[in-house]
Every structure is written in structure tokens, then in C-alpha cells.
Amino acid sequence: MSLDSSRDPTREGPVVAGVVIGIAVIVVALVLFLPLIAVFAEAFRSGIEAYVAGITEPDAVSAIKLTLTVTAIVVPLNTIFGIATAWAVTKFEFWGKSALMTLVDLPFSISPVISGLIYVLVFGAHGWFVPQLDAWNIQIIFTVTGICLATLFVTLPFVARELIPLMQSQGTDEESAAATLGAGGWRTFFFVTLPNIKWALMYGVLLCSARAMGEFGAVAVVSGHIRGLTNTMPLHVEVLYNEYSFVSAFAVASLLAFFALVTLAIKSFLEAQFADELAAQRRH
Amino acid sequence: MQTSSPLSAATKDSMSLEITDIRKSFGRFPALKGVSLTAHEGEFLALLGPSGSGKTTLLRVLAGLETPETGAISFRGEDLLSKPVRAREIGFVFQHYALFRHMTVANNIAFGMRAKKGVARPSAKQIRARVSELLDLVQLSGLEKRYPSQLSGGQRQRVALARALAIEPQLLLLDEPFGALDAKVRRELRRWLREVHERTGLTTIFVTHDQEEALELADRVALLREGQLEQVGTPEELYHNPQSAFAFEFLGDSVKLDAEVSGGVATIAGFSAPVQGASFNGRSAVYARPDSFTIAREGAGLPAEVRSVLLGGADARVDLTLSTGELAEIRIPYEIAKGFSASDRVFIAPRELRAWPEGSLSQI
Numbered sequence: 001m002s003l004d005s006s007r008d009p010t011r012e013g014p015v016v017a018g019v020v021i022g023i024a025v026i027v028v029a030l031v032l033f034l035p036l037i038a039v040f041a042e043a044f045r046s047g048i049e050a051y052v053a054g055i056t057e058p059d060a061v062s063a064i065k066l067t068l069t070v071t072a073i074v075v076p077l078n079t080i081f082g083i084a085t086a087w088a089v090t091k092f093e094f095w096g097k098s099a100l101m102t103l104v105d106l107p108f109s110i111s112p113v114i115s116g117l118i119y120v121l122v123f124g125a126h127g128w129f130v131p132q133l134d135a136w137n138i139q140i141i142f143t144v145t146g147i148c149l150a151t152l153f154v155t156l157p158f159v160a161r162e163l164i165p166l167m168q169s170q171g172t173d174e175e176s177a178a179a180t181l182g183a184g185g186w187r188t189f190f191f192v193t194l195p196n197i198k199w200a201l202m203y204g205v206l207l208c209s210a211r212a213m214g215e216f217g218a219v220a221v222v223s224g225h226i227r228g229l230t231n232t233m234p235l236h237v238e239v240l241y242n243e244y245s246f247v248s249a250f251a252v253a254s255l256l257a258f259f260a261l262v263t264l265a266i267k268s269f270l271e272a273q274f275a276d277e278l279a280a281q282r283r284h
Numbered sequence: 285m286q287t288s289s290p291l292s293a294a295t296k297d298s299m300s301l302e303i304t305d306i307r308k309s310f311g312r313f314p315a316l317k318g319v320s321l322t323a324h325e326g327e328f329l330a331l332l333g334p335s336g337s338g339k340t341t342l343l344r345v346l347a348g349l350e351t352p353e354t355g356a357i358s359f360r361g362e363d364l365l366s367k368p369v370r371a372r373e374i375g376f377v378f379q380h381y382a383l384f385r386h387m388t389v390a391n392n393i394a395f396g397m398r399a400k401k402g403v404a405r406p407s408a409k410q411i412r413a414r415v416s417e418l419l420d421l422v423q424l425s426g427l428e429k430r431y432p433s434q435l436s437g438g439q440r441q442r443v444a445l446a447r448a449l450a451i452e453p454q455l456l457l458l459d460e461p462f463g464a465l466d467a468k469v470r471r472e473l474r475r476w477l478r479e480v481h482e483r484t485g486l487t488t489i490f491v492t493h494d495q496e497e498a499l500e501l502a503d504r505v506a507l508l509r510e511g512q513l514e515q516v517g518t519p520e521e522l523y524h525n526p527q528s529a530f531a532f533e534f535l536g537d538s539v540k541l542d543a544e545v546s547g548g549v550a551t552i553a554g555f556s557a558p559v560q561g562a563s564f565n566g567r568s569a570v571y572a573r574p575d576s577f578t579i580a581r582e583g584a585g586l587p588a589e590v591r592s593v594l595l596g597g598a599d600a601r602v603d604l605t606l607s608t609g610e611l612a613e614i615r616i617p618y619e620i621a622k623g624f625s626a627s628d629r630v631f632i633a634p635r636e637l638r639a640w641p642e643g644s645l646s647q648i
Contacts, residue, residue, distance in 0.1 A: 173382035176349050179369040180376040181396030181451055191395070195386040 039257050042250035054251030062228045063236035063252065066144065070232060071212045074151045078208050082159025083201070087193070089160075090167035091175060101164070107156045115153050116221025119146060142224035147232060150218035155208045162204030163197055170196055202270060210263045214256060300325040300487055301346075301455065306355035308341055315341040316352065317511040323489065323504075328481050330502035331491045334534065338511040339491045340379075343457050346489070347376045359455065370399075375448030375486075377458040381440045383432040389443050390415050390428035396451035418446040421480065438469040445477075449484065458490035462497065474501055495535045499523060507531055529640045532571050539577075539612045539634070541586075543570045550637055553607045555586040559637040572634035575599060577614040579624065585631030588612070592626050604632065 011017070044051055054060060088094070089101055107115065122128055123140035133140065140146045174196070178188040194201075216234040223230040225239060233256050240249035301323040308316040316338045323329045331339040344350040346357065348369035357364040364372060384392050393415045397406050406414065419425045422442035432440055441461065448456060461477065462470040478501055481488050492498050498505045499519040507514040507522065507530075515527045526532040533540075543550035543559070550559040550570045559570050578585070579602065587607040594601040600621030604612050614632060624630065 173378055173380060174384055176369075177376070177378060177382040177384070177447075178395070178399075180347055180349070180372075180374060181399055181447065182370045182373070183395070183399040184370060187399055192384055 036257060039250055039254050042246060043254040046247045050247045051251045054248035055255055057248065059227050059231065060236060060248065060252055063231045063233050064255065066231065067213055067233040070144070070148055070151055071209055073148050074155060074212045075205060075209050077152060078155055079159050079205055081156065082163060082204060085160040086163035086167050089164055091172050104157050104160050107154050112154050112215065112217030113221055116150050116218035119150055119222050141222055142226065142230060144230065146222040147219050147230060150222045151212050151215050154215050154218045155211045158208035158211060159201065159204035162200050162207070166197055166200045199270070199274065203267065206263050206267050210260050213259055300360055302358045304356045306342065306345055306352045306357070308345060308350060308352045314511055319511070319513050321506055321513060321516065323487055325487055326485050327487055328501065328503045329489045330498035330505045331489060331508060332493070332495060332498040332505050333508035334493060336510070337508040339508050340459055343459055343489065343491050347374050347457055348372050373451065373454045375451060375453030375456040377444045377448050377461055379460040379463055381444040383440055383443055385432050388428060389424065389430050392432070392443055393418055393447045393450050396447065414450060418450055422446045437465050438473055441465065441473060445480070453486065456486045456488040458488070460492060461490055477501065499535070507534065529569065529571060529642060532638060537574045539572045539574055539614065541570050541610065542608065543568060545570070545639060550639065552586055555584070557634060557637050559639045562639040564641050568639050570637045570639045572637050574613055575615040576635045577616065577632045578635070579614070579616055579620065579630050579632050581630055583631055585633035588630055588632055590624055590626055590628040590630060593621055593624055595621060
């Protein structure tokens with residue numbers, strides 16, 4: 001028996017490696033890659049004209065617009081909320097801090113449908129605040145406002161969750177140093193804290209966007225499926241599918257998948273571009 | 285700064301910094317239990333103590349990074365505690381440097397100058413000039429474009445100092461300035477920091493747990509213990525005239541012996557010697573420095589048996605078992621130590637023994 005000195009002692013034998021890699025490849029192919037291919041294949045099944053017709057039809061266009069609008073409203077709000085929460089939780093000590101951190105995670109553990117129902121309960125036809133809201137002539141359920149609120153709730157943890165571990169590991173020394181050097185709160189935030197968290201923030205914003213575009217459950221409950229008005233892309237896909245307009249359904253779905261892929265591509269691009277900086281700043 | 289102004293003339297040689305009865309606790313843990321301390325203008329003061337003694341907390345209170353429950357701090361006649369951190373004009377060098385990791389060395393140093401407002405804010409040209417002047421001072425010229433992660437520990441330390449000096453502070457505070465560096469770099473930086481202090485003339489306070497560092501660098505040393513000031517004095521006073529067993533043990537190696545004290549004389553296993561500071565009678569711990577012993581095969585002294593002799597190093601170390609059963613380690617010159625080996629029966633005699641009332645009776 002000869003010893004193979006070139007072999008890495010932490011490496012498994014070829015059989016084990018093969019089996020493990022094989023399982024991973026099969027799972028990824030079956031549950032991720034195949035459905036993705038299927039979406040695009042189905043979308044283009046009746047040719048490019050049918051596809052274009054599917055996504056340029058007025059209801060589809062309005063759904064695309066609505067989805068992008070909701071994303072454009074929700075993501076900045078959650079970015080601000082996420083930064084503010086992470087900043088508060090990691091840089092200060094206050095009473096009720098752990099309760100706040102638990103609350104931030106709540107949307108992750110609650111089914112989106114329930115989140116939607118909560119809004120119906122609170123703002124719906126027989127909701128708690130309806131007399132007051134009616135007096136002001138404000139309607140929330142079955143409107144874009146309701147969709148935004150539901151999406152806001154569901155995507156609440158994304159930015160904060162991404163920032164908190166990083167900011168915790170960075171501590172408050174740099175902020176303290178900035179203060180001793182005479183910098184005020186805003187200056188410290190924009191010149192010291194923000195540059196230190198920018199990559200994690202970007203990552204959180206991308207994840208938040210992807211989820212905001214794709215959210216179905218909570219939005220389905222509060223939207224009312226009013227075509228051309230309160231139908232987002234995922235809801236529109238469902239409506240089309242139920243009407244047996246498969247080509248149109250998959251066309252819109254493929255567009256949604258495309259948005260998600262773009263988000264992923266941006267993330268990978270950023271990671272590749274700034275690999276060194278990320279390695280220095282991220283914890284893992 | 286304005287050395288000719290009447291203010292600075294008046295404050296020269298008077299107390300520049302007066303800390304009065306500062307108390308601070310974290311939850312139920314009292315970190316500072318009423319500390320009062322003063323510093324002269326231009327003085328280099330060390331806060332020395334074991335971990336948990338409150339020395340870093342005191343430094344952070346001075347900088348405004350912690351708020352004390354009670355007490356007062358006045359600096360050149362002004363109340364310091366009423367000012368927020370950023371208005372105190374105190375240079376602070378953090379233990380782990382706290383350099384801005386995404387900024388170059390030059391931008392780190394310029395940060396404080398850029399944060400100034402209105403007329404106090406220097407022009408871009410002035411900032412550049414000052415940065416290069418400071419880089420000269422800390423001997424890092426040519427590294428201004430580097431990021432903190434591309435620097436060694438000693439270099440980071442010097443950037444941190446340059447950054448703190450850039451705001452032309454009235455007071456310079458350093459938290460364990462050499463804590464994270466290896467022994468050789470430590471000694472170099474120590475000498476260099478002393479030079480920087482002499483050149484800038486800034487009142488400087490630094491925290492350390494290393495007695496050697498405190499004794500070598502500081503004009504005066506304040507020894508802290510469990511949130512209270514144990515003793516303040518020049519390194520010489522502290523080392524040669526410690527006011528407590530704690531001070532004696534903390535400032536250098538010591539040999540502690542169990543003795544019977546009576547009329548200023550300590551008796552240990554039949555051997556008697558005068559003991560300083562023993563104005564009491566009874567059983568007590570008495571102390572000696574390991575290098576104050578003589579060793580002989582016969583004559584007057586404390587009987588002991590040699591356990592081992594270590595001949596490496598400037599002084600040789602001899603480990604002994606005393607006839608009382610206690611263990612002791614003494615240091616004697618190499619030439620003498622050479623003549624002894626394990627299980628030799630010897631007599632050792634300390635040139636000087638000390639005792640403090642606190643060590644008597646039950647506290648042994």
C-alpha cells in the first residue's frame with residue numbers, strides 16, 4: 001500500500017463525494033431548474049407572437065405596472081425601516097430590545113394568508129377602524145394601499161435581518177471614534193455606519209424586492225382581484241391559469257421569473273465585483 | 285497652542301484636570317466607586333490596574349462615552365461632564381484602534397478635521413498639509429492610500445494616534461495602547477509614544493494593565509483596584525513605597541511569607557528580620573521582592589530546600605520549598621545560582637521585608 005501524499009486529508013473518497021454531489025445536483029435539477037425551464041417552455045409553446053400578446057394585453061400590462069409600483073413603494077420604506085431597526089437594535093441598549101427583535105421576525109413565521117386576513121379584519125368591511133376610515137373617506141381593502149400594506153408586512157424582516165448580524169459583529173467602536181472626533185449623528189451615519197453596511201444593505205434590498213414582486217398569499221387576500229386595478233403579476237397569473245389561458249399565464253409568469261433572475265444576476269455581479277471587500281466585511 | 289496667553293500661564297503647574305468622586309455602575313456591578321484624581325497640565329498619567337478595576341470605564345467617562353451616576357470633572361476650570369462627546373475636544377485612541385475600515389489612512393486622519401463646522405473647519409489644502417504632517421509624526425509617510433486591513437497592528441495603532449491628534453485635542457486618552465501588539469513592537473512604540481508626548485506637550489492619560497509599561501512611560505501612575513483608587517504617585521514612589529500589599533504585589537513580582545510580627549520584627553520559622561510598616565503585632569503576611577534575597581549554604585536565614593534552578597535569562601531563578609512548607613521563587617545573579625542545584629539545603633535572607641496592617645490576622 002502506498003500513501004497518496006497529494007490527497008487532501010479532509011476530503012472524502014470519490015464514492016462518497018460522487019453520491020453527495022449527485023444528490024445535490026438531482027435535487028437542484030428537479031425542484032429548481034426543471035420548473036424554471038418549464039415556465040419558459042410553456043410561455044413560448046405557441047410561438048413568440050402569443051407570448052408577446054400575453055404580456056402586452058391591457059390587464060397584463062396593468063398587472064406588471066402595479067407590481068412594479070408596489071415594489072417601488074414598499075422596498076424604500078422597508079429599507080428605511082430595516083436600517084432604523086438594525087441601527088437601534090445594534091448600537092443602543094434599551095428596554096424591550098429583544099421583544100422588538102422577535103417582532104421583526106414575526107412576518108417570517110406567520111403564513112402570508114394570515115397576514116392578509118389581519119388587514120381584512122382591521123380595515124375590512126366590518127373592521128375595527130372602518131367607521132373612522134369611512135369618515136375620512138379612506139378605503140384600504142381592495143385597493144393599492146392595501147396591497148402595499150400587505151406586501152410591506154410580509155417583506156418587513158428582509159433588510160433588518162440582513163443588517164443586524166453584520167452590525168452586531170461590527171460593534172460600536174467606529175461610531176464612538178467618530179463621536180470623539182467631533183462628528184454628529186448624521187455625519188457618523190452617512191460616513192461611518194452606512195459605508196460599512198452597504199453590501200449587506202444591497203443584498204437585503206434585492207431580496208426584499210424579489211419577495212415584494214412575487215408575494216402572493218397576503219396580497220391575494222386584500223386585493224380583491226379587480227382586473228386592471230388591483231391585480232398584481234402573481235395574482236394575474238393565477239387568474240389566467242384558472243381561465244385556462246395557459247400561454248398567457250406562463251408568459252406573465254416567465255416575466256416574473258425573469259425579474260427574479262435579474263435580481264439574482266445583479267447580486268452575483270456585485271459579489272464578484274467586490275469579492276474582497278465583501279470577504280472583509282461579511283461574517284461568514 | 286497660545287503659550288503666551290494669561291490663561292495658559294495661570295493653568296501651567298496647576299491642576300488641569302480634576303476628577304471628583306466619580307461613580308458608575310453597569311447594572312448591579314459597580315465599576316467605579318467614587319474615584320477622585322487630578323492631572324497636571326502636560327502630564328503623562330497612567331491608569332494602572334487589573335481587569336475589572338474600572339480603569340477603562342474612567343477613561344471612557346472622561347471622553348464622554350460613558351455617563352457617570354455622580355461626580356464632577358473639571359478641565360481647565362470648565363465642567364466637562366455637561367459637554368457631549370463631540371464637543372469635548374478629547375483625542376481618544378481605542379484599544380482595538382476603531383479605525384474606519386472603509387477609509388484610507390489619509391481619510392481616517394482627516395475625518396475629525398472634516399467634521400468641524402464653520403470657521404473652525406480647515407480648507408482641503410490645509411487638511412492635506414496637516415495629514416502629511418501627522419503621517420510624518422507617526423512615521424507612516426507613503427502609506428496614506430492604504431486601508432486599515434492592509435496595515436500591521438503597530439501601524440494601525442499609529443494611524444489611530446494620528447487621527448486622534450488631528451483634531452488638536454486638549455487632552456489625549458489612550459485605552460491599552462499596546463495591548464494587542466507583540467512584545468518587541470510594544471517596546472518600540474512605548475519609547476516612540478513618550479517622544480510624541482514630549483513633542484506635543486499634551487496632557488495624556490493612558491490605561492494599562494501592564495505595570496512595566498506604566499512605570500516606564502508615565503510621569504505619575506494611578507493604581508486602581510475594584511473601582512477605587514489604591515495609590516497615586518510617581519513610578520518611583522509606587523515601586524519603592526507601595527502603600528498596600530495590593531500595590532506591592534501588582535507592581536512587581538513578590539514573595540509572600542507567613543510570619544509572626546512583633547515590635548517591628550517578623551519571625552518566620554525561627555528566622556527574624558526587621559519588617560517595614562509593621563506597627564502591629566500578630567500573625568501577618570510579610571512581603572519581599574524576589575531579587576532582594578541572598579542565598580547561602582549556611583549562616584543566618586530562612587531554611588529552605590532548592591527545588592530547581594533555572595539559569596536562562598539575565599537573573600537566574602531559584603525555586604525553593606521553605607521549612608514552613610511554603611513555596612518561593614527568588615532571583616539571584618547567575619554566578620551565584622550556578623553553585624546550587626536541586627535538593628540543596630540552603631538559607632535565604634531578604635534584605636527588606638514589608639508588611640501592611642491589612643495583611644494581618646484573618647486576611648492571610
